[in-house]
Amino acid sequence: MAKPNVFAKMKQKGTLFYWAIVILPILNYLVFFIGVNFNSIVLAFKDVYILKGEKHIDWVKFDNFKTILRDSQVLEYLVKNSMMYFAVTVCVIIPLTLLFSYYIFKKYFASGFFKVMIFMPSVICSMVLAIFYLNFTNEILDKIIFKPRIALMKKDEYATAVMIALFIIGGFSSNILLFLNAMSQMSLSVLEAARIDGASEIRTFWSVVLPSIWGTIVEMIVIAMAGIATQQANLQAMFGNEARNKMRTVGYHIFVSIFTDGFESETNYPYCSAFGLLATLVIAPCTLISRYLMRKFGPSEE
Amino acid sequence: MKAGKKVLAMFLAATSVCGVFGATACSKETETFDDTKSQLFVKYYNGGVGRAWIDEIIAEFEEEYAEVEFEPGKKGVQVVKDFEKSIINVNNVKNDINQVYILVNTVYSEFVANDAMMDITDVVKGKALTTKGVEEDVTIESKFSDKRKSYYNIGTENAAKYYAIPFFESSMNLNYNVDLFEDFGYYFAAGQTAEGMTEAELHDFETVATLFVQSDDDERSLGPDNRTGVVDGVNYSLDDGLPATYADFQALITYIEADNIPFIWNGTATSYLTCFANEVWANSVGEAEYDMAFTFRGTSDTLMDLDANGEIQYNEDGTVKMLPADQEITPETAYKLHAQKGKYDALRFANMILSSDYYKDSFTVNYLDAQKYFIKSSEMKEFEYKGIAMMVEGTWWNNEARGIGYENDTDRKSYRFGVMPLPKPDASQLGENNTKISERESLMFINNYCDEYAIPIAKEFMRYLQSDRAMNVFSRHTDMLRAMKYDLTDDTLGEMTYFGKNVYEMSRAATTDWVEWMPKSEEAQKNRSLLDYLTWGYNTAQGSNPFELTYSYGTSPEAYFTNSYNYIKNNWNVKSGS
Numbered sequence: 001m002a003k004p005n006v007f008a009k010m011k012q013k014g015t016l017f018y019w020a021i022v023i024l025p026i027l028n029y030l031v032f033f034i035g036v037n038f039n040s041i042v043l044a045f046k047d048v049y050i051l052k053g054e055k056h057i058d059w060v061k062f063d064n065f066k067t068i069l070r071d072s073q074v075l076e077y078l079v080k081n082s083m084m085y086f087a088v089t090v091c092v093i094i095p096l097t098l099l100f101s102y103y104i105f106k107k108y109f110a111s112g113f114f115k116v117m118i119f120m121p122s123v124i125c126s127m128v129l130a131i132f133y134l135n136f137t138n139e140i141l142d143k144i145i146f147k148p149r150i151a152l153m154k155k156d157e158y159a160t161a162v163m164i165a166l167f168i169i170g171g172f173s174s175n176i177l178l179f180l181n182a183m184s185q186m187s188l189s190v191l192e193a194a195r196i197d198g199a200s201e202i203r204t205f206w207s208v209v210l211p212s213i214w215g216t217i218v219e220m221i222v223i224a225m226a227g228i229a230t231q232q233a234n235l236q237a238m239f240g241n242e243a244r245n246k247m248r249t250v251g252y253h254i255f256v257s258i259f260t261d262g263f264e265s266e267t268n269y270p271y272c273s274a275f276g277l278l279a280t281l282v283i284a285p286c287t288l289i290s291r292y293l294m295r296k297f298g299p300s301e302e
Numbered sequence: 303m304k305a306g307k308k309v310l311a312m313f314l315a316a317t318s319v320c321g322v323f324g325a326t327a328c329s330k331e332t333e334t335f336d337d338t339k340s341q342l343f344v345k346y347y348n349g350g351v352g353r354a355w356i357d358e359i360i361a362e363f364e365e366e367y368a369e370v371e372f373e374p375g376k377k378g379v380q381v382v383k384d385f386e387k388s389i390i391n392v393n394n395v396k397n398d399i400n401q402v403y404i405l406v407n408t409v410y411s412e413f414v415a416n417d418a419m420m421d422i423t424d425v426v427k428g429k430a431l432t433t434k435g436v437e438e439d440v441t442i443e444s445k446f447s448d449k450r451k452s453y454y455n456i457g458t459e460n461a462a463k464y465y466a467i468p469f470f471e472s473s474m475n476l477n478y479n480v481d482l483f484e485d486f487g488y489y490f491a492a493g494q495t496a497e498g499m500t501e502a503e504l505h506d507f508e509t510v511a512t513l514f515v516q517s518d519d520d521e522r523s524l525g526p527d528n529r530t531g532v533v534d535g536v537n538y539s540l541d542d543g544l545p546a547t548y549a550d551f552q553a554l555i556t557y558i559e560a561d562n563i564p565f566i567w568n569g570t571a572t573s574y575l576t577c578f579a580n581e582v583w584a585n586s587v588g589e590a591e592y593d594m595a596f597t598f599r600g601t602s603d604t605l606m607d608l609d610a611n612g613e614i615q616y617n618e619d620g621t622v623k624m625l626p627a628d629q630e631i632t633p634e635t636a637y638k639l640h641a642q643k644g645k646y647d648a649l650r651f652a653n654m655i656l657s658s659d660y661y662k663d664s665f666t667v668n669y670l671d672a673q674k675y676f677i678k679s680s681e682m683k684e685f686e687y688k689g690i691a692m693m694v695e696g697t698w699w700n701n702e703a704r705g706i707g708y709e710n711d712t713d714r715k716s717y718r719f720g721v722m723p724l725p726k727p728d729a730s731q732l733g734e735n736n737t738k739i740s741e742r743e744s745l746m747f748i749n750n751y752c753d754e755y756a757i758p759i760a761k762e763f764m765r766y767l768q769s770d771r772a773m774n775v776f777s778r779h780t781d782m783l784r785a786m787k788y789d790l791t792d793d794t795l796g797e798m799t800y801f802g803k804n805v806y807e808m809s810r811a812a813t814t815d816w817v818e819w820m821p822k823s824e825e826a827q828k829n830r831s832l833l834d835y836l837t838w839g840y841n842t843a844q845g846s847n848p849f850e851l852t853y854s855y856g857t858s859p860e861a862y863f864t865n866s867y868n869y870i871k872n873n874w875n876v877k878s879g880s
Contacts, residue, residue: 049828049877053414053456053465063875071873073843138569138666151569151665155854242573242836244845244854260834261743261819262407262573264391266416268831 044274048267055266064274074245074253082249085233088164089224093171094217100172101179102205115176122173130237133166153238156246163247167233175220182213211299218294225287229254229279250279339380340372342759345400347744348385350698351470355779356385356404359772363763366434373755381763392416401752402760406744410466411827413747414456419465420748423457425761426464430768442467442768445786453820467768468785469744470776471809471816472697474577478544479676480718480800482689488558489543490523491515496553497729507560510553515543526726527813528733536812540804541723546732548647551725552654558691563679565655567694568672569665573836575849577741578694579648580839584737585724586644589815592737595838597823598636598876603627605641612868614646614860622646633825637874640867645839647727649859652848665853669695673703677717692722696742700801701780718800721808736811740785741819741835777802783809828877842866 010016047060068075100118104111121129134153141162142152152158186209194204210217230251235243241256248256254275258268335341346356360381368378389405390398395418413419429437430445443464446454450468457463483489494513496504503509515522522543524530529538545551558564567575584592587604594600607615607623615623622643631638655661663675672693675682680689693699700719708714723736746767748760766772773784774794781802790798790806798806808814819835821827832838840848842865844855851857857865 047877050411050415050830051824051827053411053463055415067873067875070875071843073869077843142666151853154569154572154665154850240570242571242847244847244850245842246844260831261409261741261836263389263409263412263743265409265412265831266392267412271831 040273041277043270044277046270048270050267060270064270065278067271068275068278077246078248078250078253081233081247082228082231082251085164085167085231085249086224086228088167089171090221093168094175094220094224096168097172097175098179098210098217101176101183102209104176105180105183106201118176119173121170126170126234127237129170130166130234133169134238137162156244159247163233163235163238166238170234178216178220179213182216183209186212214298214300215295218291218298221294222287222291225290226283227251228283229276250275254279335382336380338376339378340376340755340759341380341382342402342756342763343382343384343400344402344404344763345384345390345398346404347387347389347406349387349406350696350702351780351782352701352704353385355776358775358779359767363766367762370434372759379759392418395749396751398749401749401756402746402763403749404469404744404746406469406742408743408745409830410454410743410745411456411830414465417750418747420750420752420757420760421463421465422467422748422761422764423462423464425764426454426467427462428765430770430772431762431765432769432771438769442765445768445788447785447787447816447818449816449818449820449822450785453818453822466745466747467764469746470698470742470780471740471783471785472742472744473738473740474574474581474694474696475721476578476724477676477693477695477699477719477801478722479689479691480720482562482680482691483543484518484718486558486561486689487515487517487520488554488691489515490545490550490554491543492521492523494523495546495729496549497547499549499553504549504552505556507556510556513550513553514557524732526723526732526734526736537807538813540807540811540813541736544722545725547725547729548651548654548727551651555654555660559658559660562689562691563660563685564691565661565664565693566667566672566676566679566690567661567664568667568669570668572665572847572850574669574694574696575652576836576840576847577696577739579652579848580741580835581739582648582651582724583642583644583839584739584817586647586727586731587642587737588734589737589817591642591644592739592817593822594631595636595639595833596817596819596821596826598631598633598825598829599823600631601628602631602639602642603629604643605629605638606643606646608641608864608867612864612871614863633829633876636876637867637871640870643727645866646859646863649840649848649852649862650727652852653859656849656852665850669699670702670706673699674707676719677703677707697721697782697805698780700799701782715799720801720804723808723813735813735815736808737815737817738808739817739819743819744785777806781805825876832876840866842869 007016010019044064045059045061047058047063049056049058100114104115137152142150150158152162190208190212191204194208199207228250231249232252232255233249235247235249235252236255239247241259241262243252243256245253254272257272257275258264260268344360346353360383364379364381370379371377372379384400389407390400390403392409392413393416395403395413395416410419426443426446427441429440430442432438443451443462446468454464454466454468455462456465490513496510496513499509522530523546524538525541525544526546527538527541528546530542531537531539545554555564590600591602591604594602605625607625609615617623624643625641629638664672667675673695675685676690676693676695679685680687700714704711704714708717726732726734746764748757748764752760768786770788773786773788774791776782776784777790778794778797781799783806795803795806809816819833821830821833826833837846840846840851840862842851842862844865845851848862852859852862
């Protein structure tokens with residue numbers, strides 16, 4: 001008697017539907033997470049070079065890491081800038097977004113209008129926004145306000161401020177939906193109770209709203225922290241591959257380091273892999289610890 | 303109200319769907335394939351060089367091969383064009399539909415190593431086709447310069463292996479407005495030089511004005527080549543009247559600034575400035591010295607004697623202290639090439655350009671606007687009808703400016719621009735050749751995974767592109783040269799602009815040496831990433847663009863030099879030879 005095939009067996013057990021659903025995510029995870037990351041980790045310890053039209057791959061132990069650490073001055077700029085954008089996210093973007101979300105949630109004056117206007121930047125392609133902004137800085141700020149022209153984007157002291165402003169404008173909108181959604185999950189009876197007890201808006205926001213959506217806030221901070229090493233802060237859109245080192249973030253630096261003579265070169269992959277791995281080794285534990293601490297010591301709904 | 307919302311929602315949904323289809327639509331220009339013909343898919347980087355030349359060649363190719371059968375049951379060739387301003391990642395070539403590629407910024411060795419390019423040794427060793435079935439007398443290989451032959455030949459001299467053919471020749475130039483120079487007499491008069499003048503004198507209009515010609519009839523100075531006229535068949539007149547030394551150049555700027563704007567460059571592709579600084583460096587040290595960067599070996603005669611902190615030391619007379627000649631350079635010590643005096647000279651030159659308000663609107667305008675202003679500023683109110691004397695741009699700019707800077711072809715031919723041979727640091731170097739860098743790696747090749755049926759067509763097309771006739775078509779349309787040995791015919795020259803003819807004369811001049819930006823030794827090939835033309839020359843912890851960094855931080859040439867030298871020395875991590 002012929003053995004029943006795998007599909008027949010699964011059908012018999014009633015697991016065919018289950019496997020049909022999960023097989024794609026599992027494959028996706030194996031290929032695009034396990035496979036890709038494993039390859040990246042291995043690549044960090046290799047050297048790739050081309051000689052006489054042939055590709056050579058050597059094991060070089062920790063040489064790529066040494067190269068990164070040797071360039072300490074550049075590393076300092078990269079870390080400093082990445083941390084600066086993280087700080088802007090946590091200290092400026094998230095608090096401002098929270099306040100605006102609350103304003104819209106409470107349906108105050110023109111909240112619908114603000115909702116559309118604030119959300120607008122995330123509907124527009126980031127590249128379009130950056131080009132518009134670049135023209136704005138070159139034509140309006142530079143030409144009309146700063147006379148004579150001083151080429152704002154070529155002077156670090158101005159360029160950094162311009163980039164931070166763009167970062168805030170671009171990052172402001174996407175969080176609003178998440179906070180609004182979290183606020184809409186709150187029990188209206190709690191808010192009503194606070195109102196009856198005579199709590200002021202500030203008090204209600206601080207003691208009722210914040211604890212209720214603390215989980216969402218923590219996740220936003222965790223996402224921002226996990227993205228420290230990948231944050232490009234619109235540098236690619238504003239400067240192409242030619243941003244000065246002093247302006248660069250870790251994410252941008254890794255991205256542009258794959259190019260030689262304007263062309264993506266395989267020989268640069270090991271350096272970039274090592275940089276990514278190094279960043280993960282630092283950021284991953286920090287993210288997990290911060291998440292634990294924020295959840296443990298953050299405000300509670302109780 | 304509800305109906306209005308529904309309409310709005312439907313409109314937005316339709317817009318999104320159209321947007322998605324629009325974004326994913328086939329980029330090929332020929333939407334319908336002619337089943338009676340064989341198709342040849344060609345990807346061409348449609349940048350500043352433009353497409354007019356290749357459109358013409360393809361039209362001729364299709365016409366000449368209209369009756370040829372490359373596949374059973376099909377007659378003629380239909381070239382399917384993928385002409386965008388984009389290159390292709392080496393890993394995507396295998397699955398790409400295109401069969402012939404004509405690209406820029408494409409690293410030859412990497413494409414060969416990844417089996418992306420087909421072995422076309424038979425094409426290169428063969429002869430180009432003037433028209434269908436008519437071969438030229440010489441092989442395509444013989445049209446390669448010796449340097450390019452050695453770079454493109456991956457095999458040995460006896461068993462050559464070629465995978466690509468060079469495309470165009472270009473450099474980052476200081477272009478000058480010949481009409482403006484003529485109108486305002488910005489040429490040095492015979493026997494005049496600013497050498498020996500003090501800084502104050504060089505910046506004083508009244509003092510420097512005496513150096514220049516006063517009428518069209520005045521004889522002009524000899525220029526950087528220090529000769530004039532035709533001697534032993536070599537024309538030395540190309541640079542007559544142009545600044546011969548940096549002191550002359552400063553005097554010229556002072557003289558121009560009184561009535562016009564000395565410079566413009568663009569602020570979006572500022573890498574052009576780094577490439578230009580590389581060019582100034584090469585012109586200062588000469589071909590042999592600069593070429594050591596691409597071998598990491600040799601003996602240098604132009605190294606400065608730096609102190610332990612990497613700072614420049616000076617002799618009592620104020621000149622920089624030099625090390626004795628014949629300093630050995632090896633891969634382990636090749637960072638010392640960054641102590642070449644030419645690098646310091648280039649930084650001084652950059653500082654000279656940036657040291658005053660000599661550059662109108664540069665650093666903020668895009669490259670197309672910069673070109674337009676360079677051409678038309680003397681006709682524009684916003685520039686107070688002042689002309690712009692010089693522009694930093696690649697050789698392709700005069701073609702790229704069609705439609706924006708130039709209104710039409712007649713307009714284009716009515717202006718005169720030229721490539722300025724760069725001045726020498728001081729009078730002691732007068733007469734040395736003008737050294738230029740060809741730094742964009744542009745080439746053409748056949749996809750290694752090309753369909754069987756298309757291989758003969760692709761090879762025939764490649765041969766067709768290499769004929770002197772086809773290369774003349776290229777030059778006629780672009781005012782540029784293919785990176786091959788060929789001559790322009792009188793007909794071609796008659797169709798070209800003043801700028802195009804000047805580029806041709808300059809390129810072919812006996813007084814011009816070319817440095818190819820190609821790693822030439824094994825050590826240099828292994829360390830190719832060090833030779834990125836944007837970072838090799840002027841890398842520092844802050845960045846690698848000497849113009850931009852000088853502008854941003856106000857760094858002096860001396861401080862920049864020391865900073866860059868120390869940075870490169872401390873991070874020098876060369877992979878050893880085989």
